[in-house]
Amino acid sequence: MTLHLARIAIDxxxxxxxxxxxRLGDDDFGYALHAALVARFGDAAxxxxxxxxxxxxxxxxxxxxxxRAGFDDAAALPAVDTGLAAVFDGEPRLQAMPAAWRAGARYGFEVRVRPVVRFGKAVKAARRERAGAWLPGAGEIDANHAARERxxxxxxxxxxxxxxxVYIDWLARRLADAATLDHADLRHFRRTRTLRNTHRSEGRRTRRVEGPDALLGGTLTVADPAAFAxxxxxxxxxxxxxxxxxLLLAPPGRA
Incomplete structure (x- = not known):
């Protein structure tokens, strides 16, 4: 199935x-956009x-x-309410990404990430009362904080x-066999609070968590076309x- 890049204006x-x-407010509208996209486009969001x-x-x-077909079908339907309709300001524009990638192809890239590492239940329980533990109870920690602890x-x-x-190494590991980093830099960093779902015996709830918010950019080379797709x-x-x-891609050298 061909991947498509969608551009959707937001009010x-x-x-x-x-x-x-x-009641979906957080520091960056991430959860509100997630909810709005699912409400408007369903599984094709x-x-x-x-x-x-x-x-x-x-x-x-x-x-x-x-x-793409599911997205177009959902977009053709009217929004369920005027508030949701107002969020998406205009018609979405879609462009097909390459149907096949070439091993050895180089691209400029930029990606906003949440560079955290996860740990198991035993470590999670031990960390609950520790000062400086990131995202208490979430089973994950800022990769930089974890590196400092080590x-x-x-x-x-x-x-x-x-x-x-630390964050560049974190990114390189997650690119794994799909691509290699030729160059990367940390372009912006902050800590943000976001809403996340929890699944408990009494039902699904949302809770506010704080963690790292990093923008990384540079140049990468495709190693395995299928894995990269x-x-x-x-x-x-x-x-x-x-x-x-x-991952936003551009020709190498383009800002």
Whole structure:
């Protein structure tokens, strides 16, 4: 199935209203956009996606659509309410991505990621009362914080750990056999609070979690065309349905 790049204009004021009405507000509208996309396009909603609220051409969302026919069918239906209709400002535009990738092809890239590492139940229980533990109870921790802990545990100075190097290594590992990094840099970093679903015995709930939010960019080379296609479709790392993990590609050297 051919992957398509979707560009969807977003009305930020309407999105804010949608988030407030449904109590879905967080630092970056990631959860509100997730909910709005699913409500509007169902299973064919773009995922992963990237929200660009301050773009010079106007606020919009870029995302990868795997089911073009399903997306078109959903887009042809009227939105379930005026509030949802107002969020998506205009007709979506879709372009087909390459049907096949070439091993050895080089591309410039940019990706917004949540660089966290996960741990098992035993470690999770031990961390609950530890100061400085990221995302308590979530079973994941900032990759930089985990690297600092490893260095300290081995008797080293955690202040020698370089955040950019940690995140670039984290990215290289998640590209795995799909692509190799020729060059990468950390272009922006902050910590954000987002909403996430939890699945408990009393039913699904949302909770607010805080964690790293990093923008990485550089140049990569396709190693395995099939694996690279699969990587684009699923995204890099976790939280692909909430605005993270979308690999944006461009010719090498293009900003």
């Amino acid at each position: 930020v004021r309407a999105l804010a209203g949608f988030a407030v009405e449904r 773009p995922r992963p996606f990237r929200f660009l609220p301050d773009h010079g051409s106007g606020p919009h969302l870029l995302g990868y659509v795997q089911d 260095v300290a545990r081995d008797g080293g100075d955690p202040d020698t750990v370089d955040r950019a190097a 699969a990587l684009l479709a699923r995204g890099v790392g976790r939280h692909g349905g909430f605005g993270y993990g979308m």
